[in-house]
Amino acid sequence: MARFSFHSKNGGSSLSSPETGKAIRAVVRPRQLQTAFDNMAPELQQQLTKHTINFHFNPPRWKHSQVISDHFWKRFVQNYLPGLQLRQKWRKSTDNVAVGQVVMIVDANLPRGLWPVGTITKVFPGSDGIVRVAEVLVNDILMLLCLSGINIIWETFKVFDFNQDQRKDCGCEKCITEDEPGQWFKQRFQKTVRPFLTGNYNLSQETFNWWRKLFDEKRDRNFFNSTIQKIFEIIPVRPPVVEPSPHRCRTCAVVGNSGNLIRSHYGKLIDLYDSVFRINRGQTEGFEEDVGSRTTHRVMYPESASNLDDDTHMVMFAFKGRDLKWLLNALATSSNAAVKRKPIPNKNMVMVAHPAFMQYVHESWLQSKGYYPSTGFMTVILALHLCDEVNVFGFGADSDGNWTHYWTKLYQMFKTGNHPGHVEYEMIEELARKGKVVFYKGF
CATH class of the missing domain: 2.30.30.140 (SH3 type barrels.)
Incomplete structure (x- = not known):
């Protein structure tokens, strides 16, 4: 279901938490109602929301959501609906x-x-x-x-235009690729960029030169091409992705590893989406209440590799020639002793990110800041290309400003390394302001 937008006419946010928005979306579930709130006068928006932003309830959170829903419905019926059909009798024609x-x-x-x-x-x-x-x-x-x-x-549609619906890229209420005021998103999002390598890939010399500088790769394109060719003798020549359709709404959750996920209670919400992307060693066991239990895509590189099950797509970001060799060894051996991990269980679900996509994220989205993008941020942009609705969880520092992983102790803090973590975070915030993603910032 498409996201309900809660913004006042002057552009300010009317609600303060994802839980509030989710509760109200549950009240006004029919699609036709999802734009009703936006069409209200600002004073009615304030009347409907002023009693829903100052609650301070303790868990369980479902009780919180129920109270918010009850309050919203009461205000919706008392304040908004009567204004839709004023009964002026003969005093005023309508x-x-x-x-x-x-x-x-x-x-x-x-x-x-x-x-x-x-x-x-x-x-x-x-x-x-x-x-x-x-x-x-x-x-x-x-x-x-x-x-x-x-x-x-x-009242925006007098007659439903079936042809217009067929022209949409997706079956959601609003598609990521739809036009918006201004040029900010158009200047960055390149729809024609291929996220993954295929059996008949094309790698330009410019992109190869950019890629080999990441870790001072000494081997030439012949090594790259021969290794990729061997990999595609094992995995599908075309990546197993769900293609866009005007009859389908592909919903996705990108789950980062930030410590702000602790006590977030996002788990059940995350598990609702069609695809759940997890990054590197992001764990679920023991953290299901906050991060969920489902994983459809595991994004990794060799140093951050995790064991996979038979139903999980492996999304491989190769930063150097040794990464490609690692993947080939992991695919080619049954014991996987070379990588000291369990064998990749389903070779038909392996996808290799295209170096051109990595370069596109670095140059178009980050303006070449930092040495290279993080796997987390590249996954967010990857989701923009693979999904029709993107929800982002677990990015940035926690409420105390600490950069930690949710499964580590507080004193095990880390820096953002060679990628510009703060720039990436600000870019995700801007995507949220533009309505291209929904950003859940945790606690």
């Missing part, structure tokens, strides 16, 4: 309802979040030309209703 408008059917007997939403398919004007009765389609059922029992909640 536009008639029209075919194609989306309406909510008021039913006091149903609990919050379950009021039906439908589309007007036919109107019945009276002798005075005023429409008081309309035919509404709800879940393939036609209803004949008086206008006193419905509220118009979405």
Whole structure:
């Protein structure tokens, strides 16, 4: 489901926590309602949200979400819905309802979040030309209703354009690649860049020169090409990725390793997404409540390699020739003694990042700052290319400013190494401000 946007007209954020947004999205679950909040006047937005941002409840967090949902629904019904259909009688003329408008059917007997939403398919004007009765389609059922029992909640589409829907890149309410005001995202995102090597890859001399400088690689392109050729004799020549479709919404979670995930209680939320990307040695056992238990993609390089199961994609970032040799040995031997780890269980799920993609992330997204991007940040950009909805967890320092891994002791702090950690963090924040990712900052 597409994300509900909670921003006021002046661009300021109306809500303060992901949990609040998630609770309210659960109340206004029908897709037609997801834009209703944005269409409210600023003063109504404040009325609906001012009672939901100052709660200080203790776990369990589901109780917190239920209270937020109850408060939001009460304010939604009392303050917003009455304003959708002001009954001015003859004192003020208003536009008639029209075919194609989306309406909510008021039913006091149903609990919050379950009021039906439908589309007007036919109107019945009276002798005075005023429409008081309309035919509404709800879940393939036609209803004949008086206008006193419905509220118009979405007027942007008078007639649904099926051809327009077919032209979309995805089946989400909003796609990452959709145009936006300004040029910030367009100047950085290059849709034609291939994230992974294939059996018929093309590596330019410029990209190879950039790649070999990362770790002062001495071996030439012949070594690179011959090693890659041997790798593709074992793994699929085309990476196993889910292609975009206007009938599919590919949701993804990118889970970093920051200590700010501790006590975040994001685990169940993370496990809901279609794909869950974990990075390097990011652990799940013993941390399920905060980081979830599912892993569909494990992003790694040799020094950070983790054991995989049969259902997990291996996403390999090779920074040097020795990394490619390590992968070849790991694929070619049954004992995997060369890498001192268990064999790669499913060779059909191995994908190798294209050096051109790594160069693109460094130059286009980081403006060549730092020696090279981190695997974590490259995974965020990778998700922008593979997913239609991207949710980012576990990046940056914790609330005390410490850069730690969530499975290590507090005193085991680390630096961001040769990649510009603070620049990467600011870039993720900007992606969130532009609505391209949802950024969960933890605690």
